[in-house]
Amino acid sequence: MSGDCTSDRSAGRERIVVVCSRYLGDTLLAIPFLRNLRAAHPGAVIEAVAEGAAFPALANCPYLDAVLPWPATAAGISRRAAWLRSRAYARCYLLKRSLSSAVIGALAGIPHRVGFATECGGPLLTTSVAARPGRHQAERYLDLLRAEGHAIDDGHNENWVDPASDRAVAPLLATLPSGRPRVLLAVRGTDEERFWSDAGWARLATWLVGERGCEIVLCGAPHDAPAHDALRSALPADAAAHVHDFSLQVSLREAAAVAARMDLCVGIDTGLVHLAASFGVPAVVLVGPTDPNQWAPWGTRHEVVRGKRIQRPIIDRLRAWRHGVRPDTLRWHLGRASMADIRLDDVLPRVATLLPAVCGAPGGRIRTLDLHSGNFRYELATTLVEHALPTPAAS
Numbered sequence: 001m002s003g004d005c006t007s008d009r010s011a012g013r014e015r016i017v018v019v020c021s022r023y024l025g026d027t028l029l030a031i032p033f034l035r036n037l038r039a040a041h042p043g044a045v046i047e048a049v050a051e052g053a054a055f056p057a058l059a060n061c062p063y064l065d066a067v068l069p070w071p072a073t074a075a076g077i078s079r080r081a082a083w084l085r086s087r088a089y090a091r092c093y094l095l096k097r098s099l100s101s102a103v104i105g106a107l108a109g110i111p112h113r114v115g116f117a118t119e120c121g122g123p124l125l126t127t128s129v130a131a132r133p134g135r136h137q138a139e140r141y142l143d144l145l146r147a148e149g150h151a152i153d154d155g156h157n158e159n160w161v162d163p164a165s166d167r168a169v170a171p172l173l174a175t176l177p178s179g180r181p182r183v184l185l186a187v188r189g190t191d192e193e194r195f196w197s198d199a200g201w202a203r204l205a206t207w208l209v210g211e212r213g214c215e216i217v218l219c220g221a222p223h224d225a226p227a228h229d230a231l232r233s234a235l236p237a238d239a240a241a242h243v244h245d246f247s248l249q250v251s252l253r254e255a256a257a258v259a260a261r262m263d264l265c266v267g268i269d270t271g272l273v274h275l276a277a278s279f280g281v282p283a284v285v286l287v288g289p290t291d292p293n294q295w296a297p298w299g300t301r302h303e304v305v306r307g308k309r310i311q312r313p314i315i316d317r318l319r320a321w322r323h324g325v326r327p328d329t330l331r332w333h334l335g336r337a338s339m340a341d342i343r344l345d346d347v348l349p350r351v352a353t354l355l356p357a358v359c360g361a362p363g364g365r366i367r368t369l370d371l372h373s374g375n376f377r378y379e380l381a382t383t384l385v386e387h388a389l390p391t392p393a394a395s
Contacts, residue, residue, distance in 0.1 A: 014044040016091040017084060017110070019101060019385070022052035023190075025251075028278050029298055030095055031061065032155045033141035035391075040150040043044035044091075049084075053117025053271060056252045060160040081107030093144055097131050110376065114144050116284045133320045134293040134330045157299025159278035165257040171245055173261060180242075181214045181355065184259055184269025184276055184390035187231065188224040194268045196339050198227075202234040203344050204266070204351075209239040212355055217262065218245040219255045220272060221322065264354055266347075268339070269295050282354040286347065288339035292332045306332065307341025 018034065020027050027050065040044060041352040047066045048058055058067045074083040077100055084092070084314045085108045092108070094101040094115030102124040105113040122128040129147045131140055131199065142152050176182060187201050208214040228245040235243065246258060256275055259265070265276035265283040269290045277283050277297035283304045285296065292304045312335035320327070320334055 014041065014091070015089045016041060016044050016046045016093070017047065017086065017087070017089045018048045018093045019095060019104070020048055020050040020054045020058070021048070021096045022054050024053035024057055025269075025274040025295070026095070027054035028159070028271070028274045029136075029138045030141050031278065032138055032153075032299075033093075033095075033145065034058075034061060034063040035158070036142060036145050036150065036152050039153070040145060040148075047087075053252060057256075057275075059253060060162050062160070077104055078107065080104050084108035084110065094125075095141060114148065116140070116144075130323060132323050133325050134291065134317070134334055136296070136298065137294050138298045140294075155299070157278050159260070159275070160197075161257045161260050161279075162253065165251075165254045168254050169246075169250060169257045172244075172249060173258065176215045176217070176244065177242075178347075181212065181263045182217060182261065183208055183214045184217050184219060184262040184265040184267070184272070184281070186220065186265065186270050186272035186276075187218070188220050188227050189268055189270030189272075191289075194270065194287075194339060194383060196286050196342060198230060198234065200342070200344055200347070201231055204347060205231065205243060206235055206239045206326035207344075207348065208351075209242045214242070214355075216243045216248060216257065218243065218349045219250060219258050220247050222248055225355055227316070264351070265324065273297060283348070284350050284354060286339065286342055287337070288342070289336045291334060293330050293334070301354060303353060304332065305342055305347050305350050307339070309353060310335040310337050311342055312336075 012155050016037070018037070020030065046063065047068055048064050049068050049070060050058055051070050055067060055069055058064060061067070070080060071083060074080045081104045084104065089108070089110050091112040092105050092114070092366055094105055094113065097116035097118060102115055102118065102122070105115065106124040112119060112127070113125045114129070115125045115132045116369060117128040127147050129143050138155060142155060146152060185201070185205065188195065207214060211358045220228070225245065225247045228247060230278055232240045232243050232245070251366050255272070259272065259276040259281065260279040262276060262281050265273055265281050267273040267283070267285060269285055269287045273283050273285050274297065277300045280300050282301040283297040284305065285292070285303045287295070288307060296302060310333045316334055325334070
């Protein structure tokens with residue numbers, strides 16, 4: 001929902017603004033926060049200010065009265081603060097943990113300002129909340145409401161596809177063969193440190209098509225198209241025929257309509273994985289420099305693949321000690337790993353644990369998948385659709 005609600009000022013309703021991060025994944029993980037904010041203030045006018053990928057990501061959110069872009073004239077901290085001041089907000093929630101966010105809220109003169117504590121920005125907030133290491137980002141956002149004493153629901157994830165986007169992608173989805181699992185691959189993002197090897201993606205795609213009878217969909221940003229072309233070029237011709245790149249044909253809102261109709265998503269830690277997860281699509285995410293405790297898919301079945309060598313910078317250890325975070329209470333160790341340490345043998349068992357739930361069909365057959373990882377052997381019995389499998393290659 002977008003638009004301008006300034007006419008509501010005369011109605012005497014409290015006006016609340018949520019200042020979002022510009023990143024897609026961060027913004028999607030704020031949806032549970034927005035739902036609970038609406039429950040806490042059912043009669044208020046609630047608007048979100050967003051830019052970049054965050055703007056279309058919230059276009060269909062029913063918990064907002066409006067999603068507003070920063071005006072072109074509001075470049076810089078002082079002008080953005082002045083623009084917020086002109087809209088007479090009584091409360092603001094700053095979802096980006098930065099000094100500049102705290103300064104904007106204070107300069108805007110908004111009486112009630114809630115955000116995350118920083119070394120310098122905390123005193124500029126009326127309610128300052130610690131960003132606890134190892135805590136999931138969705139929970140961090142909800143902590144902003146918990147700090148005010150608001151009740152929180154189960155924190156479930158959700159998302160919505162608008163009918164126009166649904167109609168727009170229908171012809172593309174109709175080109176995919178029926179009866180075959182649809183797997184969305186997210187192979188690129190904005191941070192090169194998070195990229196996995198091109199050879200790894202090619203081998204995974206070949207396995208998904210040849211051994212599991214899948215159709216693979218690529219649906220990143222337009223600038224991801226060259227990487228997608230390279231992936232298809234690296235595949236055998238019979239496998240490449242089952243890889244479909246929609247990146248140059250759909251907008252971000254239409255990409256949501258595509259992601260919502262996938263059976264599985266496999267990708268690096270990037271916004272497209274969080275987009276699929278927001279629709280309840282099972283996900284396998286490959287992580288390296290980011291913390292899976294904070295950035296794992298939220299509210300859906302998922303598997304995390306991470307290199308085994310974890311580096312723990314001294315600053316991370318000090319932050320954990322400062323906040324009283326005990327390592328034995330976390331699902332994954334705090335620290336940084338390298339994407340180069342992730343092997344295909346690490347990925348396949350995780351993908352296979354989620355694929356049986358989407359590959360089973362009447363008339364299928366049981367096939368044993370034998371995988372080796374180090375000294376361990378995995379034997380997975382899975383139900384596969386008979387007609388979806390190519391003739392096995394001789395070993």
